[in-house]
Amino acid sequence: MTESNFTIGFIGLGLIGGSIAKGIRRVFPNYTLIGMDENPDTIKSALEEGIIDSVATDCKTDFADCNYVFLCAPVQYNVMYLKDLKESINKDCILTDVGSVKEEIHLKIEELGMEECFIGGHPMVGSEKAGFSFSSDRLVENAYYFITPTKKISEQRVKEFTNFIEELGALTIILDYKQHDAYTAAISHVPHIIAAELVHIVSNMDTDDGILKQLAAGGFKDITRIASSSPVVWEQISLSNKKNIKELLKKAQNHLGYVIAALDMEDREYLNNYFKEAGEYRDSVPDSAVGLIQKSYEIFIDIPDEPGTIATTTTLLALNNVSIKNIGIIHNREFEEGVLKIMLYDDESAKKATKILRDKNYTVYERK
Numbered sequence: 106m107t108e109s110n111f112t113i114g115f116i117g118l119g120l121i122g123g124s125i126a127k128g129i130r131r132v133f134p135n136y137t138l139i140g141m142d143e144n145p146d147t148i149k150s151a152l153e154e155g156i157i158d159s160v161a162t163d164c165k166t167d168f169a170d171c172n173y174v175f176l177c178a179p180v181q182y183n184v185m186y187l188k189d190l191k192e193s194i195n196k197d198c199i200l201t202d203v204g205s206v207k208e209e210i211h212l213k214i215e216e217l218g219m220e221e222c223f224i225g226g227h228p229m230v231g232s233e234k235a236g237f238s239f240s241s242d243r244l245v246e247n248a249y250y251f252i253t254p255t256k257k258i259s260e261q262r263v264k265e266f267t268n269f270i271e272e273l274g275a276l277t278i279i280l281d282y283k284q285h286d287a288y289t290a291a292i293s294h295v296p297h298i299i300a301a302e303l304v305h306i307v308s309n310m311d312t313d314d315g316i317l318k319q320l321a322a323g324g325f326k327d328i329t330r331i332a333s334s335s336p337v338v339w340e341q342i343s344l345s346n347k348k349n350i351k352e353l354l355k356k357a358q359n360h361l362g363y364v365i366a367a368l369d370m371e372d373r374e375y376l377n378n379y380f381k382e383a384g385e386y387r388d389s390v391p392d393s394a395v396g397l398i399q400k401s402y403e404i405f406i407d408i409p410d411e412p413g414t415i416a417t418t419t420t421l422l423a424l425n426n427v428s429i430k431n432i433g434i435i436h437n438r439e440f441e442e443g444v445l446k447i448m449l450y451d452d453e454s455a456k457k458a459t460k461i462l463r464d465k466n467y468t469v470y471e472r473k
C-alpha cells in the first residue's frame with residue numbers, strides 16, 4: 106500500500122500516538138495523516154515536522170475519510186470518543202486504539218454496536234517519558250504488539266491490520282481482551298504501582314535537605330524508573346483495570362505478610378528461597394521483546410574499566426553511520442564480569458558494528 110489516498114487519523118499524538126504516526130510516515134511516506142490532540146504545541150510540532158498533513162478539530166466530522174483511526178489518548182478518554190466516532194467514520198474504516206487496558210473499551214464498543222469495525226491494539230513498549238517530543242519512528246520496532254479483535258470483525262480485516270502493524274516492525278500477538286488485562290495487570294500495571302510505592306517509602310523518610318535522594322543508588326533507581334510515568338495515563342489505567350490490579354495487590358499484601366513473619370522468626374530458609382526463586386525467574390526473562398521469537402540485534406563488548414569508554418565506543422559507531430537503539434552495561438550469569446550491551450536496529454547494523462569494533466581490537470560477543 107503506497108497510495109496517497111490512504112488516510113489515517115490519530116486522536117492523541119503523545120509518546121505512543123506520535124511514535125506510531127512517525128513510524129507510518131517513515132514506512133509509508135505517501136499516506137495522509139490527520140491528527141487531533143488537546144495540546145496545541147503537540148499539533149504545532151507534528152505539523153512542522155511533517156508527521157501530520159492536517160489537523161482534526163471535530164471528531165464528529167473530520168475522520169470521515171479515514172481508512173484507519175488510532176485512539177492514542179489516555180485509556181478512558183479513548184472510550185469517551187467512541188460515540189462521536191460512530192457517527193462519523195465510514196463503513197470500511199478500521200478503528201483501533203493503543204490503550205494499555207482493553208476490557209473497558211471493548212465493552213463500550215459492544216454497547217455501541219461497533220464490533221464490526223474495531224480491533225483493539227496495545228504496543229508492549231513505551232517509556233516513563235510522555236509527549237510528542239519523546240516519540241520515535243522506531244519505538245514499536247521489534248516490540249510485541251497485542252491485537253484484541255472483537256468477535257464480529259472479519260478475519261480478513263484482522264489480517265490486513267496485523268500485516269500493517271508488522272510493516273511498522275512490531276511483532277503482533279492476538280489475544281482475548283480479558284486475558285490481555287489479566288496479563289498486563291501482572292507485567293505492567295502492578296509494577297507501576299509498586300514502583301510508585303517504593304518512591305513514596307523513600308520520599309516519606311527523606312530529610313528536608315533530601316539526603317536519601319542524594320544517596321539512592323542503582324538498585325532504587327533501576328526499580329523505580331517507571332514511577333516517573335504520566336500521572337493521568339496511570340490514573341486511568343489503574344481505574345480501568347482495577348479488578349485485576351486489586352487481586353494481585355492483595356496477593357502481594359499476603360506475600361509481604363509472610364516476609365514480615367519470616368523476619369520475626371529469623372526464618373533464613375524462607376528468606377533465602379524467596380530471593381533465590383525470584384532471582385531464577387528474573388534471570389530467565391529475556392532482555393528484549395524479540396528474545397523469544399526473533400533474533401535480537403544485540404552485541405556485547407568487553408569494556409576496560411576506565412572513564413570515557415562508552416563515549417569512545419558510541420562515537421566510533423556514529424562516525425561509521427551505525428545508529429544505536431539502546432545501550433547499557435549488564436551483569437548477569439552469561440557475562441559475569443559485566444559487559445557493554447549495544448542494541449542495534451537490524452542485523453546488518455549489528456554485523457557492521459561488530460566488524461568496526463573488532464577492527465579496533467575490542468572483544469565483541471554475539472549472543473549464543
Ligand SMILES: NC(=O)c1ccc[n+]([C@@H]2O[C@H](COP(=O)([O-])OP(=O)(O)OC[C@H]3O[C@@H](n4cnc5c(N)ncnc54)[C@H](O)[C@@H]3O)[C@@H](O)[C@H]2O)c1
Nearest residue numbers: 117119120121142143144178179180204205231232235236
Ligand atoms: N507510556 C507507555 O509506555 C504506553 C505504552 C503502551 C501504550 N500506552 C497507552 O498509550 C496511550 C497514550 O499514552 P502515552 O504514553 O502516549 O501518553 P502521552 O501523555 O505521551 O500522550 C497522550 C496524548 O494524548 C493527548 N490527549 C490527552 N487527553 C486528550 C483528549 N481528551 N483528547 C485528545 N488528546 C488528548 C495529550 O495531549 C498527549 O499528546 C494510553 O492509552 C496508554 O495507556 C502507553
Ligand SMILES: O=C(O)C(=O)C[C@]1(C(=O)O)C=C[C@H](O)C=C1
Nearest residue numbers: 205228229230231232233293331
Ligand atoms: O518501559 C516503560 O517505561 C513502560 O512502562 C512501558 C510499558 C510497560 O509497563 O512495560 C508501559 C505501559 C504499557 O502499556 C506498555 C509498556
